[in-house]
Amino acid sequence: MIGLKKQMVKMKLSSHQQVMDKFQQLKKVEQLDAAAMKSTQEAQLTKLLEHAYAHTDYYRKLFAEHGVMAGGKIRLDRFERLPFLTKEIMRDEFEGLKSDDLASRSWYENTSGGSTGFQAKFLQDNVYKDWAQANKVLFDEWSGRGIGDKQIRLWGSVRDLLVGKETWRTQAGRWLRNEIWLNAYNMTADRIGEYVNTINRFKPVHILSYVESIYELARYIRQKGIRVHSPRGIMTTAGVLTPEMREMIESTFNTRVFNRYGSREVGDIACECDKHEGLHISEYTHYVEIVRDDGSLAEPGEIGHIAVTQLMNYAMPLIRYRIGDMGAMAEHRCSCGRPQRMLREVTGRESDTFYTPGGGKVHGTYFTQIFYPEQWIKQYQVVQEQVDEIEVKIVCEEGATALTSRKDSLDVIKSSIKRAMGDTCRITFTFADHIPATASGKYRYTISKVDPSKLADADKDSREPVGIG
Ligand SMILES: [Zn+2]
Missing domain, CATH: 3.40.50.12780 (ANL, N-terminal domain)
Structure with a gap:
């Protein structure tokens, strides 16, 4: 033995x-x-x-x-x-x-x-x-983490639901490497509160997180007005990091965000340096x-x-x-x-790209710009069901009442979507308590179910994408 x-x-x-x-x-x-x-x-x-x-x-x-x-x-x-x-x-x-x-x-x-x-x-x-x-x-x-420096990982997909339930061997390995793993899946308000406490107690040099998870954590910290430890760097991965999200995370934690890109098939491909x-x-x-x-x-x-x-x-x-x-x-x-x-x-998954009835393309980041000013919205997902049909799923912040009292905001969202997708596009709003992440842990803001290969070839690629600046 x-x-x-x-x-x-x-x-x-x-x-x-x-x-x-x-x-x-x-x-x-x-x-x-x-x-x-x-x-x-x-x-x-x-x-x-x-x-x-x-x-x-x-x-x-x-x-x-x-x-x-x-x-x-x-x-x-x-x-x-x-x-x-x-x-x-x-x-x-x-x-x-x-x-x-x-x-x-x-x-x-x-x-x-x-x-x-x-x-x-x-x-x-x-x-x-x-x-x-x-x-x-x-x-x-x-991104500021030397070998052995303390790291907190906000991690774990449905597939990796084991976070927190691993063998002592796995946990010992993390302890040796100075890592604490927090389950990023299905973060409830109670759990988020605990996570902030853990960060303040452990004082990590580095935080590694899914984009959406650290963004959610930052929003919570802001709303509650609590103080949070400032790590040397925050590395985000597995999702689209919009300039607005970056700004929010950086100012909340008073540090810089380093975006990393990779996949399970080929490993980590690219990362930002300190410039x-x-x-x-x-x-x-x-x-x-x-x-x-x-x-x-x-x-x-x-x-x-x-x-x-x-x-x-x-x-x-x-x-x-x-x-x-x-x-x-x-x-x-x-x-x-x-x-x-x-x-x-x-800019996201291929299926984040929407196709308009007129044959144009709209990248997913266009929609994230629309929703950013709407602080009453906690989570959203824009789904293109058919080429002229869009469903907007919305989760309201605590206390925000749905549909009727937010009619003005919804009208603004509707007209912004129509501006890119065309006037013939039908838009419906549905309200939910929670929008789950995908099985791989990535959160999807936009999903298009339209298969571009089935659209008329004649005008498929004839227009410039909208919404990328
Ligand atoms: Zn560089």
């Missing part, structure tokens, strides 16, 4: 060392200039493509078909000819995507959050996991493209679909994976001097 324990401690330490080595390597990459960063990343990408060609049936066939492997060499200039990978393809081509050398690799199976209907299954190398962890350590450092000019992409571990509806590359600043190639996972390579989110590349380099390119913003 003691031998086993010793063995486990040894394994833990060696894994920790692996992560630290990779963290140091990522720090070295930060010293490169932009040109060296680009060539280093291209070398990483080439290596992955060579592996994918040699070891997976799916990519071998695709690379040959599209000339990405020609004359025994990888042609990066033809990379953009490759079709995108989707969750559906991952499910249908699972066997063909698996590397044929798994017997000699150390790997595990993982699944996606599944907020889009079904869960995708995929394989990841243990080495990939170390890289993912190293990125977390790096991003933590950017807050955009989200630096971890370009040593991820190759990111922003693409238009027709698959062509978008210009910097132009909102499109995010496609990610994970450069460190060989057990099941994910190449040009359309993650389901929309975003834009930054038009400028960051003034911090780091060589990694930046995402200017992540």
